[in-house]
Amino acid sequence: MxxxxxxxxxxxxxxxxxxxxxARRLAADGALVAVHYGTGRAAAEETVAAILAAGGQAFAVRADFGVAGDAEGELDALFAGLEQGLAGRSLDILVNNAAVIDYSxxxxxxxxxxxxxxxxxxVRAPLFVTQRALPLMRDGGRVVNVSSGVTWFATPEIVYAMTKGALNAFGRSLAHTLGERGITVNTVSPGITETDMNGWLSEDPEAARHVAGLISLGRHGQPADVGDAVAFFASDDARWITGQTLEVNGGLLLGPPRPR
Ligand SMILES: NC(=O)c1ccc[n+]([C@@H]2O[C@H](COP(=O)([O-])OP(=O)(O)OC[C@H]3O[C@@H](n4cnc5c(N)ncnc54)[C@H](OP(=O)(O)O)[C@@H]3O)[C@@H](O)[C@H]2O)c1
Known part of the structure; x- marks a missing residue:
């Protein structure tokens, strides 16, 4: 910890x-965490409740990043909620994690x-959330972007891959710009991880076995495998690391598939 x-x-x-x-890991480490959601209010409240039950501090904030017409209004709501929850404190850590994949x-x-x-x-949301967050952030703060291994391995979901390539470019340039404030910017790039985005992993044991064969450590990821890596970049231990991308994937595609 x-x-x-x-x-x-x-x-x-x-x-x-x-x-x-x-969110759970940062809160377990002692941070007050703003738990952002888009439409899943009940799920966000579950996250907050789990953090509070474990003795941590958290509150929920909402903004739908997919709104075409009033993106500014959504950000206004997000930052009003954030500032209310922070109650005058500065922001130390921003994790740009929200994303969607459209398999079609x-x-x-x-x-x-x-x-x-x-x-x-x-892509648009991480840029403008960061732009709005920076005036609230203290010098020496942390930005961690959550990208994807699809920036370096090929996938049929070409638009999703393009968005994550853009996010990687964003992180590198942002790190350069924010160095003068001592704010580090790093990117965590998960491999195949069991979440709603990859519902097929839990539904299809054969597919999960196939995936395990592509991974040197022999299993797909769990959310905490990635959360712990994000927590490292958020910590003081990562003070001299910026502009980097860390693949957190159990050794995905390090070599030819291994029989399982
Ligand atoms: N799972 C993987 O294998 C994998 C692999 C590589 C990279 N990643 C990356 O890891 C990150 C997290 O993915 P995940 O697998 O945990 O996804 P997930 O389980 O599908 O959760 C997505 C999160 O993003 C939020 N979100 C989705 N659409 C939104 C919108 N329009 N406005 C605001 N928030 C929105 C969701 O909130 P609501 O439900 O409230 O809308 C939810 O909290 C993403 O950046 C993803 O690209 C995942």
Whole structure:
């Protein structure tokens, strides 16, 4: 465990999956965590309740990043909720985690609508959430972006891969810009992890076995496997690391598939 006592964090997409694991870990380390959600209010409240039950501190904030017409209004609501919850404290840690994948957005199936929606949630939101968060953030703070291994391995979901490539580029340039404030910016790039985004992993044992054969450590990921890596970048231990991307994937595609 790293000590984040007295620190504050905003984790986007913390109602479920990897974001929930990040929020729980940062709170377990002592941070007050703003648990962001888009539409899953009940799930966000479950995340907050789990943190409180474990003796931590958290509150929920809402913004739908996929809204085409009033993206600004959604951000206004998010930051009003954040500032209310922080009650005058600065922000120490921002985790840009929320994202969607549209499995139909292949080279044949992509539409302007699916393209715009994924770029709005996966790329536009991290940019403008960060822009709004920076005035609240103290010097020496932390930004961690959650990207994906699809930036380096090929996938049919080409638009999703493009969004994550853009996020990697964002992180590198942002790290350069924010160095003068001592704010580090790093990217955690999960491999195949069991969440709602990958519902097929829990539904299809044969598919899970196949995936395990592609991973040197012999299993797919759990959200906490990624959450713990995010917590490292959020901690003081990572003070001299910025502009980096860490693959957190159990050794995905390190070599030819292993028989299982
Ligand atoms: N799972 C994997 O194998 C995997 C692999 C590589 C990378 N990743 C990345 O890891 C991150 C977390 O993924 P996950 O698997 O944990 O996903 P998930 O279980 O599907 O959760 C997605 C989260 O994003 C939020 N979100 C979705 N659409 C939103 C919108 N329009 N506005 C605001 N929030 C929205 C959701 O909140 P609501 O439900 O409230 O809308 C939810 O909290 C993502 O960046 C993803 O690309 C995942």
């Amino acid at each position: 790293t000590d984040l006592t007295g620190r504050t964090a905003l984790v986007t997409g913390a109602s479920r999956g990897i974001g929930r694991a990040v 957005a292949t080279i044949d199936g992509a539409t302007p609508e699916s393209y715009d929606r994924m770029f709005a949630i996966n």
